[in-house]
Amino acid sequence: MADDLTFQTPEDLTRARDEVFGATLDRIFDCHPHYRALFAERGIRRADIAGVADLPRLPVTGKSDYVGNPAGFTLDLPASVDAEERIVWDVMYTTGSTGDPTPFTSTSYDFLNVLALNRNMLRLRGVTADDTILNLFPLTRHPHGAFARAMNAAAAYGIPVVAAMPGSPSPRHPDLGNRMDEVCALAGRSGATILWGVPSYIRKMLGRAEEMGVRLPSVRLVFVTGEGFGEEARRDLVERLKRLGAPDPRVSVSYGATEMQGGMVECVPGAGYHNPAPLQFAFEAVDPETHEPVADGEEGLILLTHLDRRGTTMLRYALGDTARLTRERCPHCGALTERLVSVPVRRDGFVKIKGMLVNPQALVDGLAAEAGIAAFQAYVDKEDAADALSMDRLVIRLSPRGVADDALVRRVADKVKATVGVSPVVELVAADDAALGGGNWKAKPIIDLRRRPD
Ligand SMILES: [Zn+2]
Structure with missing residues (x-):
């Protein structure tokens, strides 16, 4: 060909x-x-x-x-x-x-x-034979293109890749997956020239690396997906990397889709x-x-x-x-x-949260069978409300039917994670609480409170 x-x-x-x-x-x-x-x-x-x-x-x-x-x-x-x-x-x-x-x-x-198209993506993004990728995508419950295709892309290009595996994939394997500090240390040891992942996570990771005194002088490229990622966010990542010793880092944005098993770059x-x-x-x-x-x-x-x-x-x-x-x-x-x-x-009503595409209807269907819920409203906001570039947060506010207990909160959190792939913060509120969006949750189950960075 x-x-x-x-x-x-x-x-x-x-x-x-x-x-x-x-x-x-x-x-x-x-x-x-x-x-x-x-x-x-x-x-x-x-x-x-x-x-x-x-x-x-x-x-x-x-x-x-x-x-x-x-x-x-x-x-x-x-x-x-x-x-x-x-x-x-x-x-x-x-x-x-x-x-x-x-x-x-x-x-x-x-x-x-898929290998050929991922190779082309790296070629378009200016990757060379001397580069090393740090894969910062988490392992997900369902196989997802992000983690797997970053590994495949390196294979197709003949360059090294280190998988940082943030998060904890399963309680059965508490030693699989890395916490933030371990990811930062790994980033320092890897000598990676390319960071590839969800932009808000990379930003948080760079902030922690700075606190820990980790240096990343080799990094020259950051690969992110474009959802909600603008010029302000691009400048911010570049400045953070410069503070970690990277002389001239660049951010390369892609528009990805499962239906491509790759992205437009x-x-x-x-x-x-x-x-x-x-x-x-x-x-x-x-x-x-x-x-x-x-x-x-x-x-x-x-x-x-x-x-x-x-x-x-x-x-x-x-x-x-x-x-x-x-x-x-x-x-x-x-x-x-x-x-x-x-x-x-x-344009389709879906919402991207922490890089995962979420269907609000799936959330409604997932929680419909939970008898302990009288009503609920989901919100997406930022971990730090004053910082539009901080990590996304999914909050489920629910009014319980009868007396709620910790078991209900845990069940709802597990169900939401299993249904939409994002771990939520679950808050219990009174049934008449205005926090439930005025009872409109069936029409608009997820209210997006994020301010889009420019
Ligand atoms: Zn071009």
Whole structure:
């Protein structure tokens, strides 16, 4: 396969895309449970879709289509197809519509693509053969792309990675996972040149490292995801690292999605988020209401199409954000690929908390079965209310039915952690307390009190 960031003309790129997409479409029309049924119902035939240019003829796929029927989005390939395309390599999970996270399946064929796209991400971000990554993502209860793909990215690039494993993954293994001070010491020992993780956690870690006298002179890059991350936060991370001895640190922001098993990345700050693998993904921007394509550079609902997948496979999938998309060659790195040239804004009602995508409805469903709760209201705020860049905090305020005890608080905390992946602070309040949001929690279970950094 050609190095898919070096196409010289849009025509060359389209030709290469259509070749891989053709093979994927053949399989989708024959073996994709959801699309086969949908296309039969709509009278859409394989011959109607010659390539990427015909994508607008297909309906938009919503997150609810996928999370309501994840098995229906995995190709059901016959034994006559090469085993590589059918063997399940791994399953990662994304936020579901109810309590259950939604599986995203990659076959061996897909995993090699995941390695290639993660290699491209590192290349775009300016990683060299001399770099070492410190993976600051925690182990999560459900396999999640962040921790695993940071390890895979280093493998694909042939560079060292040290996993800091913050947090405690399981009470069965109290010695697995590291507390903050251990993470700071590990960071100092690792000689890492790249810190990769959730920005508010990295910021907290750098603050503690400074208190401990840990020096990080080798760090030259910080990889973060873009949710709520602005120029103020970027400057703050750079200043903190300089105080720890890093001479010229830079922050590289990405826009990630489980459905990519990677993210769209910047080549230089402000250059926009690049599609890192244009032979694997095509992006479009459409009007959020009519789903008509919008002109390049105009704000639209961002759609992802898998051009070359065999496990979970999606066409024109709405990622849930709007942004401005351009297909112009990047003036900085020269890559011919789609770029988002504005910070994506969530439009689907989901909330990002500590880097985890949370569905408010899942929280409601998760707590519905708890007989000890009369009413509740969840809030997202900051650990330090005066510091807009401090860590996110999920607070569950609940009024108990009858007499509450510590066991109820513990059960609710465990249930919320299991349902949405975030450990909450649980507070008991009186039933008539205004803290319960005036009883509107069924309509708006999570109230976001965070001030967005600029
Ligand atoms: Zn670029």
